[in-house]
Structure formats: structure tokens, C-alpha cells
Amino acid sequence: MTKVEAVIQTSKLDAVKDALHEIGVEGMTVLEARGHGRQKGHTEFYRGREYTVDLIPKIKIELVIADEMVEKTVQTIVTAARTGKIGDGKIFLSKVDDAIRIRNDERGDSAL
Amino acid sequence: MKSPWTKRFAVLLLLFGLAPVAGFAWMPVGTGSSVAAALIAPHIQIDRLTAVERAVADAKGSADNSWMLASSALVLLMTGPGLALFYGGLVRRKNVLSTMMQSFAMMAVITVIWAIVGYSLAFGSGNSFIGGLHNLFLRGVGTQPDPDYAATIPAQTYMIFQLMFAIITPALITGAFAERMKFSAMLLFLTLWSLLVYDPMAHMVWGKGGLLNASLGGRFPTLDFAGGTVVHITSGVSALVCALYLGKRLGYPNEPMPPHSVVISFIGACLLWVGWFGFNAGSALSAGGLATSAFVATHFGAAAAVVGWTVAEWIRRGKPSALGAISGAVAGLVAITPASGFVSPMSALAIGLIAGAVCFWMTSSFKAFFGYDDSLDAFGVHGAGGTVGAVLTGVFASSFINPIFKDANGNALPSGAIQGNYHQVLNQLTGVAIAWVMAIVGTLIILKLVDLVVGLRVEEEDEAQGLDLTQHGEEGYSWDTSS
Numbered sequence: 001m002t003k004v005e006a007v008i009q010t011s012k013l014d015a016v017k018d019a020l021h022e023i024g025v026e027g028m029t030v031l032e033a034r035g036h037g038r039q040k041g042h043t044e045f046y047r048g049r050e051y052t053v054d055l056i057p058k059i060k061i062e063l064v065i066a067d068e069m070v071e072k073t074v075q076t077i078v079t080a081a082r083t084g085k086i087g088d089g090k091i092f093l094s095k096v097d098d099a100i101r102i103r104n105d106e107r108g109d110s111a112l
Numbered sequence: 113m114k115s116p117w118t119k120r121f122a123v124l125l126l127l128f129g130l131a132p133v134a135g136f137a138w139m140p141v142g143t144g145s146s147v148a149a150a151l152i153a154p155h156i157q158i159d160r161l162t163a164v165e166r167a168v169a170d171a172k173g174s175a176d177n178s179w180m181l182a183s184s185a186l187v188l189l190m191t192g193p194g195l196a197l198f199y200g201g202l203v204r205r206k207n208v209l210s211t212m213m214q215s216f217a218m219m220a221v222i223t224v225i226w227a228i229v230g231y232s233l234a235f236g237s238g239n240s241f242i243g244g245l246h247n248l249f250l251r252g253v254g255t256q257p258d259p260d261y262a263a264t265i266p267a268q269t270y271m272i273f274q275l276m277f278a279i280i281t282p283a284l285i286t287g288a289f290a291e292r293m294k295f296s297a298m299l300l301f302l303t304l305w306s307l308l309v310y311d312p313m314a315h316m317v318w319g320k321g322g323l324l325n326a327s328l329g330g331r332f333p334t335l336d337f338a339g340g341t342v343v344h345i346t347s348g349v350s351a352l353v354c355a356l357y358l359g360k361r362l363g364y365p366n367e368p369m370p371p372h373s374v375v376i377s378f379i380g381a382c383l384l385w386v387g388w389f390g391f392n393a394g395s396a397l398s399a400g401g402l403a404t405s406a407f408v409a410t411h412f413g414a415a416a417a418v419v420g421w422t423v424a425e426w427i428r429r430g431k432p433s434a435l436g437a438i439s440g441a442v443a444g445l446v447a448i449t450p451a452s453g454f455v456s457p458m459s460a461l462a463i464g465l466i467a468g469a470v471c472f473w474m475t476s477s478f479k480a481f482f483g484y485d486d487s488l489d490a491f492g493v494h495g496a497g498g499t500v501g502a503v504l505t506g507v508f509a510s511s512f513i514n515p516i517f518k519d520a521n522g523n524a525l526p527s528g529a530i531q532g533n534y535h536q537v538l539n540q541l542t543g544v545a546i547a548w549v550m551a552i553v554g555t556l557i558i559l560k561l562v563d564l565v566v567g568l569r570v571e572e573e574d575e576a577q578g579l580d581l582t583q584h585g586e587e588g589y590s591w592d593t594s595s
Contacts (some may be wrong), residue, residue: 044370045429046370046374046433046435047202047435047439047475047476047489048472048475048476048477048479048480049365049476051368051370052368
């Protein structure tokens with residue numbers, strides 16, 4: 001089992017979600033996050049004072065999927081989320097020890 | 113107003129001129145010709161004349177009183193929720209309730225103080241500087257008019273109208289020490305401030321025998337129609353003193369502290385604009401042409417100031433901000449306050465335009481240069497705007513709008529500099545100077561006292577956690593829970 005963490009542009013959430021559903025990935029957790037890689041922020045003005053906002057709103061999608069599906073999933077996300085500009089985001093992969101379905105105690109791949 | 117001869121002449125006129133009317137009234141009773149009826153019962157004519165006089169006075173009083181009560185409500189709206197929202201949106205989310213609570217507390221506390229002693233100190237008979245205790249517990253303040261102040265409305269209407277001013281003035285100061293003042297210290301400080309700074313200043317400008325009273329023969333007649341000196345300069349300058357005495361917020365100016373909701377401030381500012389019609393046009397104390405004049409001047413001043421501030425910001429920063437626009441409106445309203453019942457509509461536009469640009473500069477360059485933390489720009493908008501407005505009142509006041517100065521024969525004298533009365537600008541500066549001095553001295557003394565008794569600032573950890581939680585045990589928005 002592999003955990004896929006994808007930080008993407010907020011405007012790409014619907015596209016990525018739909019693309020994942022199409023390849024059969026149903027389970028996911030979506031978080032609202034803030035951050036940056038090399039992307040610059042912007043400045044705002046309030047009453048003559050300048051504020052630099054460098055933590056940019058992002059969406060983070062977390063999936064745990066069977067190892068056979070990983071490459072296809074990564075490609076799907078990349079294709080759906082890419083704009084070609086700085087700020088597109090990143091995907092991280094890590095190993096997962098186990099998964100348990102709370103409803104009925106199922107474990108392993110069948111719990112995904 | 114009426115001499116005994118006027119009344120006698122009127123009676124004679126009635127006997128001969130209105131006899132047919134009397135006859136018409138008698139006809140349903142069927143007692144004969146109108147002329148005969150008039151000659152038979154002249155005392156009936158006098159009774160009816162008195163009744164007509166009374167009815168006209170009642171009607172006039174009703175019009176004035178309804179406008180004045182509506183105005184009083186509008187001015188209260190300016191504090192709650194106008195100012196509460198305007199200030200509330202400008203602070204960080206963790207302090208929104210405490211900021212709103214400071215304005216709301218004034219609505220409650222100042223009312224009680226005013227009722228007991230405040231009104232008496234401000235508007236009771238006393239000397240040039242302060243009223244007395246004659247109207248303690250509002251003794252003598254009933255439904256009969258007090259002709260010195262407003263001859264056509266009940267004295268209680270005047271009292272309650274003035275109360276709304278007494279409420280909002282200390283509430284304005286809270287903008288300077290937002291996000292770091294103890295609630296208990298704020299209550300004590302503003303109560304004392306209301307008694308020791310506001311009441312004397314109000315008395316001097318508006319009270320019987322007041323030193324600066326332009327309509328009741330003060331020595332240095334300062335034209336202040338609705339409170340540019342009494343409300344805005346005193347609160348604005350006191351705000352600066354507070355900001356300097358209390359010191360900057362933790363993390364200021366390096367840590368970003370943008371407004372948590374310009375939307376909320378926007379709503380507050382619009383409520384202030386509309387409410388201000390009560391503040392200025394209500395200060396006409398009647399529902400006639402002067403109220404209209406003040407209403408128009410108020411609106412024009414606000415609008416022109418939006419333009420002034422926005423243009424200045426657009427040039428300086430490259431973008432016109434919503435916060436700037438609404439701040440401009442408030443600056444214009446502040447500046448037009450002393451001038452509202454004295455200037456023409458075109459003069460109002462000029463005053464607004466100037467105030468908008470000046471206050472923009474005060475809240476950006478000036479403030480940044482000196483580095484004080486007047487958190488919500490109470491000094492930059494109210495102190496500076498009020499000073500500019502008070503001085504410009506001396507420039508633009510016109511007897512054609514309001515013949516406030518008269519000679520011994522009752523002819524109107526020039527009011528302001530545009531009519532050649534340059535001396536009025538000096539009088540305005542006198543009033544401004546007195547307001548500044550009272551604000552500075554009074555505030556320093558009271559701050560020191562309250563600091564010794566209660567302590568002014570919250571602890572550093574409390575300030576970091578937020579005043580809503582630490583002073584009031586609440587959160588403004590419960591968005592973290594899923595329900």
C-alpha cells in the first residue's frame with residue numbers, strides 16, 4: 001500500500017477529483033492548506049501598510065492505494081493538475097503499514 | 113417673540129376680519145348671523161385664537177420632535193452597530209468581540225452616567241467651563257422645552273439627543289488602544305474621561321454661558337455645528353495620547369496585522385454615513401431648512417472625501433482600496449461635522465475633498481514616519497479630520513446659510529473668512545487649541561490614575577491569545593467545530 005500526497009492549485013481540485021474517479025480511485029481526503037515552494041506571494045495594502053502574503057492557499061489530496069495503481073494514479077493527477085507554471089505543486093509517495101476499515105474490521109488491500 | 117401690542121392688534125383684526133369664520137362655526141348651532149355672533153361673544157374669538165396658536169405650536173413642535181427623536185436613534189446607530197462593526201472588522205479575529213464590546217459598553221455606561229450627572233455637568237447652568245449639579249438625576253429636565261437650547265422640542269429630547277453624542281465620543285477613542293487594553297481599565301478610563309473631558313468641552317461649546325459658545329454669547333465663539341471640536345478633536349487627540357502612553361501592540365509593526373474582515377468594516381462605515389445625517393442634520397434641533405442644509409452638506413462632504421482619499425491612494429499606491437474609500441468617507445464626515453450647518457453645498461465638497469486627502473496622508477505617511485500604534489487611526493481620522501474641519505469652518509462659514517452672528521439690530525454679520533470675517537479663523541483655532549489641551553492634559557492624568565489603580569494593559573500572554581478569550585471568555589466566530 002502506498003500513500004499518495006498531492007499538493008495542487010486550488011483551482012485544480014475538481015479536475016483532479018474527476019480524473020481520479022474515472023480511473024476508479026474513490027477514496028480520498030482533501031485538506032485546505034497554505035504553503036509555497038519557489039512561488040512568490042503577493043502584497044496587500046491596508047491603511048497605508050504593506051502586508052506580504054507568502055503562504056499561498058493550496059489543496060492537499062491524500063490517497064492510500066494498492067501498489068499496482070500507484071503509477072497510473074500519479075500520471076492521472078499530474079495530467080489533471082498541471083498548468084505548466086510555477087505553483088503547480090508536488091506529489092509525495094510513502095509506504096503504508098496497514099489499512100483498517102472501521103465499519104467491519106477489514107484489513108489490507110480490501111480495506112482500501 | 114410676541115409683544116402685547118401684537119396680540120391686541122391680532123385680536124382686533126380677528127374681531128372684524130374673521131367674524132365670518134366665527135359665524136360659520138356658529139351655524140351648526142343655529143344661533144343667527146355671523147356678524148351678530150362675533151359682536152355678541154368676543155371672548156370666544158380670543159379663546160379660539162389661543163387654541164389656534166397652541167395648535168400651530170404643537171404642530172411645529174411635533175415636526176421638530178419627530179425629526180429629533182429619529183436623529184437621536186440614528187446617532188445611536190452610529191455607535192451600535194456602526195462603529196462597533198467598523199472597528200471590529202479592522203482588528204484581528206481573536207479580538208473582534210472585545211473591540212465591539214468596548215463600543216457597546218459605552219452605550220450602557222455613559223447612559224447611566226449621563227442620566228445621573230453627565231447631562232447636568234454639560235448642559236446645566238454653571239460657569240464658562242462647566243455646568244453645575246442643578247440637573248442632577250435629570251431634575252427639571254422634562255417634556256417642557258428649554259428655550260436656551262431648543263424652544264420647540266421637549267428638554268428630554270434634547271437631553272437624549274446629546275446623550276448619543278456623549279456615547280459615541282469615548283467609543284471613538286477605543287480605536288487607539290484596540291487589542292491591548294484591559295476591559296476594566298477601559299471602563300474606568302472612559303467613564304472618568306466622559307466626566308472630566310467631554311462634559312466640560314461640551315459645556316464650553318454648547319452649554320449655557322460656555323466660553324466658546326457661538327450662539328449663547330461665548331467669549332471666543334467657536335463655530336461647531338455638530339461637534340468637530342467636542343467630539344472628534346477631543347477623542348482623536350486623546351486617542352493619540354493613549355496610543356503613545358500604552359505603547360505599541362506586541363509584534364507591531366513587524367508582524368502583519370491586517371483587518372480580519374474589511375467586509376464588516378464596510379458595513380459599519382455605511383451605517384456611520386447614514387447615521388451621520390442624524391448627527392449633523394439633527395444638530396439643527398429642528399426640522400426645517402437648516403436641517404436640510406446640514407443634511408446636504410454632510411452627504412456632499414462624505415462623498416467628496418471618498419474621492420479625495422481614493423485619488424490620493426490611487427496615485428500613491430497604484431490601486432484604490434475599499435478600506436481606503438470607506439476611510440475617506442469617515443474622514444469627510446468628521447471634517448464636515450463642525451461646518452455642516454454653516455456652509456454651502458459647494459463649500460462642503462471642498463471641505464470633504466481636502467479632508468480626504470489630508471487624512472489619507474495622516475494615516476499613511478505621517479503615522480509611518482512617527483511610528484506610533486494608533487491601531488484603528490482614531491487620531492489620523494478623527495483628530496486630524498476634526499482639526500481640519502474646525503479650521504475650514506472658519507473659512508467657509510456663511511451667514512446666508514446660517515446667520516449665527518447678528519448685530520444689535522438683528523442684522524446678520526459675516527460668519528467666515530469667505531465673507532471677510534477672517535477673525536473667525538482665529539476663533540476656530542482658539543477652540544481647536546482648547547480642545548487639544550483639554551484632551552491631552554485630561555487624558556494623561558486619567559491614564560496615570562487608572563494605570564495606578566487597575567493597570568492599563570493586559571498581560572503579554574493574554575494579548576497574544578486574544579482579548580475575546582482572555583477578557584470575555586468568548587470567541588467571535590465558532591467556525592472550528594463542524595456543527
